[in-house]
Amino acid sequence: MSRAPLRVAVLGAGTVGREVVRALRDRTAELTPADGAPLELAGVAVRDIERGRARGLPADLLTDAPAHLVASPETDVIVELMGGDEPARTLIAAALTAGKSVVTANKHVIAHHGPELEALARRTGAALRFEASVGGGIPVLGPLATELAANHVTAVRGIVNGTTNYILTAMHHEGREYDEVLAAAQSAGYAEADPTGDVEGHDAANKLVILARLAFGVWLDPADVTLAAPGAPGHACPGITGVTSGDISNAMSNGEVVKLIAQAERTADRVVVSVLATRIAQDSALGRTDGVLNRIEIEAEPVGTVAFSGPGAGGAATSSAVLGDLVAIGRGLGSTWAGLPPAGAAR
Amino acid sequence: MSRAPLRVAVLGAGTVGREVVRALRDRTAELTPADGAPLELAGVAVRDIERGRARGLPADLLTDAPAHLVASPETDVIVELMGGDEPARTLIAAALTAGKSVVTANKHVIAHHGPELEALARRTGAALRFEASVGGGIPVLGPLATELAANHVTAVRGIVNGTTNYILTAMHHEGREYDEVLAAAQSAGYAEADPTGDVEGHDAANKLVILARLAFGVWLDPADVTLAAPGAPGHACPGITGVTSGDISNAMSNGEVVKLIAQAERTADRVVVSVLATRIAQDSALGRTDGVLNRIEIEAEPVGTVAFSGPGAGGAATSSAVLGDLVAIGRGLGSTWAGLPPAGAAR
Numbered sequence: 001m002s003r004a005p006l007r008v009a010v011l012g013a014g015t016v017g018r019e020v021v022r023a024l025r026d027r028t029a030e031l032t033p034a035d036g037a038p039l040e041l042a043g044v045a046v047r048d049i050e051r052g053r054a055r056g057l058p059a060d061l062l063t064d065a066p067a068h069l070v071a072s073p074e075t076d077v078i079v080e081l082m083g084g085d086e087p088a089r090t091l092i093a094a095a096l097t098a099g100k101s102v103v104t105a106n107k108h109v110i111a112h113h114g115p116e117l118e119a120l121a122r123r124t125g126a127a128l129r130f131e132a133s134v135g136g137g138i139p140v141l142g143p144l145a146t147e148l149a150a151n152h153v154t155a156v157r158g159i160v161n162g163t164t165n166y167i168l169t170a171m172h173h174e175g176r177e178y179d180e181v182l183a184a185a186q187s188a189g190y191a192e193a194d195p196t197g198d199v200e201g202h203d204a205a206n207k208l209v210i211l212a213r214l215a216f217g218v219w220l221d222p223a224d225v226t227l228a229a230p231g232a233p234g235h236a237c238p239g240i241t242g243v244t245s246g247d248i249s250n251a252m253s254n255g256e257v258v259k260l261i262a263q264a265e266r267t268a269d270r271v272v273v274s275v276l277a278t279r280i281a282q283d284s285a286l287g288r289t290d291g292v293l294n295r296i297e298i299e300a301e302p303v304g305t306v307a308f309s310g311p312g313a314g315g316a317a318t319s320s321a322v323l324g325d326l327v328a329i330g331r332g333l334g335s336t337w338a339g340l341p342p343a344g345a346a347r
Numbered sequence: 348m349s350r351a352p353l354r355v356a357v358l359g360a361g362t363v364g365r366e367v368v369r370a371l372r373d374r375t376a377e378l379t380p381a382d383g384a385p386l387e388l389a390g391v392a393v394r395d396i397e398r399g400r401a402r403g404l405p406a407d408l409l410t411d412a413p414a415h416l417v418a419s420p421e422t423d424v425i426v427e428l429m430g431g432d433e434p435a436r437t438l439i440a441a442a443l444t445a446g447k448s449v450v451t452a453n454k455h456v457i458a459h460h461g462p463e464l465e466a467l468a469r470r471t472g473a474a475l476r477f478e479a480s481v482g483g484g485i486p487v488l489g490p491l492a493t494e495l496a497a498n499h500v501t502a503v504r505g506i507v508n509g510t511t512n513y514i515l516t517a518m519h520h521e522g523r524e525y526d527e528v529l530a531a532a533q534s535a536g537y538a539e540a541d542p543t544g545d546v547e548g549h550d551a552a553n554k555l556v557i558l559a560r561l562a563f564g565v566w567l568d569p570a571d572v573t574l575a576a577p578g579a580p581g582h583a584c585p586g587i588t589g590v591t592s593g594d595i596s597n598a599m600s601n602g603e604v605v606k607l608i609a610q611a612e613r614t615a616d617r618v619v620v621s622v623l624a625t626r627i628a629q630d631s632a633l634g635r636t637d638g639v640l641n642r643i644e645i646e647a648e649p650v651g652t653v654a655f656s657g658p659g660a661g662g663a664a665t666s667s668a669v670l671g672d673l674v675a676i677g678r679g680l681g682s683t684w685a686g687l688p689p690a691g692a693a694r
């Protein structure tokens with residue numbers, strides 16, 4: 001390749017970041033698109049340089065100042081894998097403002113600041129890609145925007161949060177109560193110390209907002225996603241926090257399972273979005289999606305219903321989507337929404 | 348949009364062609380990519396102009412001379428939906444030679460003449476896109492080449508032929524013999540008058556060769572796909588032609604079903620490909636893929652196993668992939684393999 005390499009800075013070296021850094025160091029040739037620019041690791045921002053070094057990250061590329069990597073004339077593309085709201089939002093916005101393309105797995109920032117970041121990216125022409133923010137390594141945002149671009153999407157539904165699905169699956173198989181299973185999931189590393197974002201449905205709501213952007217062309221407000229409903233299992237508590245072993249055995253006696261279903265449907269005048277503990281047939285494809293698997297179904301015309309499934313989380317799986325987005329930027333494919341019209345705002 | 352429209356000629360107005368023509372007439376605005384050129388229907392080649400007119404095709408755009416549409420200075424993109432070997436192969440080659448991009452659903456031509464057509468497209472810079480050739484409207488080739496581009500694929504496996512899956516599903520549920528079910532499928536329109544291509548596994552083998560091009564970077568010879576094996580249900584007859592109700596009830600008594608499984612696996616030095624009637628767990632995702640549904644599983648590092656499922660055939664579903672490819676050409680995204688290295692030939 002005679003093209004100048006794209007110098008990539010990775011912000012955050014957690015489970016996903018470490019996999020991305022390793023691939024950028026070990027598999028440069030493989031990651032060079034035939035019709036685009038090669039990728040070159042230019043820096044890694046970590047919280048603690050000493051710990052990063054101890055974990056085998058390249059000592060000469062480590063910094064604890066992510067904003068310097070964003071501002072540096074020696075970087076072209078920023079990979080944001082820190083998660084959470086700030087400073088991720090400001091760093092992404094700064095990179096786009098500087099005309100640098102951004103790849104992120106940060107569903108919170110994209111769902112909460114989507115309209116502002118899309119406007120910014122469109123203004124500067126920098127690409128913003130976020131395939132990894134939904135479904136880990138499962139291709140779904142790209143296919144919605146490209147292979148399914150000619151469709152009129154009527155509904156998107158799925159299981160998009162691995163932690164809650166792991167907990168519900170364990171409650172179903174083991175007959176134990178929510179608190180007990182949550183504690184076990186936390187010690188096994190399947191749930192975070194503060195599990196609120198997962199178990200109350202906020203993480204799934206963020207992913208649903210992102211799916212809805214690609215499927216329906218609008219940025220919805222995550223606060224508008226219904227997280228509890230009187231009729232749903234869980235007694236009107238958000239997400240899965242109110243689901244009891246009684247709810248689950250009631251469902252079982254009816255051939256059903258309880259799943260946290262994220263759903264967005266187009267009605268005549270708006271898009272209705274919810275993330276609800278839901279009783280569904282055990283025998284259905286969603287009912288059989290167990291453990292940390294994710295499954296996303298798209299209903300659209302003319303295609304009908306297509307589904308995407310696989311591991312929805314994990315460092316290795318998620319790095320697949322981050323690296324795929326980097327290759328796409330090397331090829332000049334633009335943002336995840338490229339090809340679709342600018343989003344309307346439904347907020 | 349200020350860009351000049353891409354003038355599209357559709358060759359063939361069967362079930363898929365009619366849907367494509369209808370969308371190009373009725374949904375032009377929707378099909379205009381935000382970052383690309385609009386599409387304009389410039390001609391439709393049919394076998395019988397009178398019949399085409401009677402079926403509501405636009406009379407002023409009809410011709411029975413597809414080669415004229417390919418050669419015309421008034422067309423920019425050729426959509427080949429005639430199927431079969433000749434004249435489709437020659438028409439596609441002529442279009443690419445003239446620098447016109449081509450979209451096709453023709454798995455036979457792509458699988459049998461892939462190396463020659465890829466070389467031609469690369470030489471003239473015309474795009475060749477064929478998402479519709481595998482899995483109908485299910486996005487799978489694009490995701491393999493784009494979202495999964497950073498992966499090392501180790502295996503591709505799936506149910507990719509709706510006719511045989513319909514027959515096997517009916518044999519399973521109704522306990523009837525192959526010949527009887529095939530005849531019923533033929534009168535219901537799920538099998539062709541000459542079903543050889545489907546039931547002997549050739550159609551699935553063609554799709555497997557195309558998947559292998561994207562997954563493994565080589566064009567395999569369809570003749571090298573194993574279609575019968577002594578140990579498989581079906582007594583060493585190709586495809587599903589030897590499967591008896593006894594095979595199916597034997598499988599059932601073991602919690603298994605018989606499915607026609609297309610599989611390509613990378614070994615140390617080559618890619619091993621087969622399309623075989625196979626006993627698999629009834630309880631597995633492939634075992635539960637019934638009727639005309641398709642399901643394709645990709646095993647790759649680092650992503651793990653991801654799966655794509657949905658309607659694998661039908662005019663409406665398949666038109667989704669054809670139209671998606673047209674939009675992609677309007678956006679200048681290049682061939683289905685763009686981004687991947689040129690294929691090696693393993694023939």
